[in-house]
Amino acid sequence: MTEWSVSEPTKLTLTDPVTRLQVRIVNGTVNVVGTDEGSARLEVSSVEGPPLIVTQEGSTLTVSYEDLHWKGFLKWFDRKGHRRRAVVSVAVPAGTDVEVGVIGAGAVISGVKGRTDVRGVTGDTTLVGLAGPVRAETISGCLEAQSVTGALRVNSVTGDVTVIEGAGASVKAETISGDMVIDLDAADLDGPPADIRLTSVSGEVAIRLPHPADARVEANTTSGSVSNAFDDLRVDGQWGAKSITGTLGAGRGTLRATTVSGSIALLRRPEAADDGGFDAAPSTSGKVL
Template sequence: MPVESEWSLSTPQNIAFEGPVTALDVRAVNGTVNVVGADGGPARLELTGIDGPPLKVAHQGGRLTVGYDDMAQKSRLGWFSRKSWNRSADVTLTVPAEASVTVTVVGAGTVVSGIAGSTKVQGVSGDTTLVGLTGDVRTETVSGRVEAQGLGGDVRCNAVSGDLTVVECTGGRIKADSVSGNVVIDLSPTAPGTDLAVTSVSGEVAVRLPATADATVEAGTTVGPVSCAFGELRVQDQFGARNITGRLGSGHGRIKVTTLSGAVALLRGPDADDWTDAPAGAPARGKVL
């Protein structure tokens, strides 16, 4: 029979959950949410601080839910438009690495690490940090920053004014959309292929590619500057628009970057052999327009 348990937490405490946890759903306001994937042992919750109404926890049929009653009754649009929540919680959740994770936050900082299942994080103003996730990742933010390292699956990011930084990405497709936030993408030379699409209105976009990149490139901005560290690519100024086009290697992958007024930079990274020795912020060398 499935395990069905519920808690109402108004003070700091720890809970170890009996039975499997295959999915985690967290809905939080202010404070911090820390989700850690573990290879063994029971799923656990550690509540180190709470202010405001009690935090409700439910474990039913492999699904672990952490949040508030009034958030469960409202649409996500209603959560985001509410001006004052008057609550905060600091919670750490340890779940099996293969579990799927969904986190929806208003003002809370979120850290997710070591998850092999799918991860989805939606936020308004809280910053998001993602580390060592091998499953597919989706993030949506209004003004919070998103910083990610070592992602191994497909990545989909949407932001309004929050900056997005993804480094050492070894997975498949990456798609990022931003209005005014800056976007920085760093692709590992150990990635099996390149399929990258970035769109922005006024945010700057910088993409660092391995020296052995194999992709067709199409990048441009309407009024912003562009720079390119690859001599085999063409940098053109045509009717005011600036474009970087061409093919790297055999052109099997795809890189497409589009922005209206932001700057675009294509940076050259190290080869796979000296990847660990190169600084993440290595400057571009090449043509600038």
């Protein structure tokens, strides 16, 4: 095992192979990018408080503090009261499995094809162009995923969840009071059918489906409003519980959305040649209750 104690700006080039990356920091920023290079590069451009401990054991590269571990990460408390802040950038081979934990810090992960696991307390997380399975947990930080093709699992308490140009076959997201905006791109006809499952207590849920859409739809809210831009779907309920159900296209995929008091909106994604941007309003044929 090789170990470095980093208490000032530092650049490291790892000559041994890296297939697993673990980064855990408090305050600051983590940037991870997958590359076509065979080696990994690490840059710590700023560090305050206790030094970061960088270790490489076998093909696993870890950047963290001595007292900050992955187990119980979301419940961690700095008993010593240190002021901590670090800015860490890591370039790894695209196939690397990545684990990132941030407390009060932002995280940006892009171009990774291996498994990605992110845990955050208050920092925002941005995921771009990830091809492997993704699991993300956040307490109050917002999460944005763009062009993620791997299976996406998100759990949030109060943080908002935004998926842009989602092309993965599986998206499962749960929030307590965080809002969800899910923009789905056209699925690959030769790939597995889409499986979209969204659950919230009081957060609002907006889903924009590709044109033409191909899914069995079941969306329910106990006391919120519903908006539907598809004539092929049925809206039931005038007072209290409301639902949107039906089949779009051949119904290969599945879309299920459930809220208690939040509203649900199903929007129609314009055709590629006439894409007016994400904020395009539902068609005038949409029903709102």
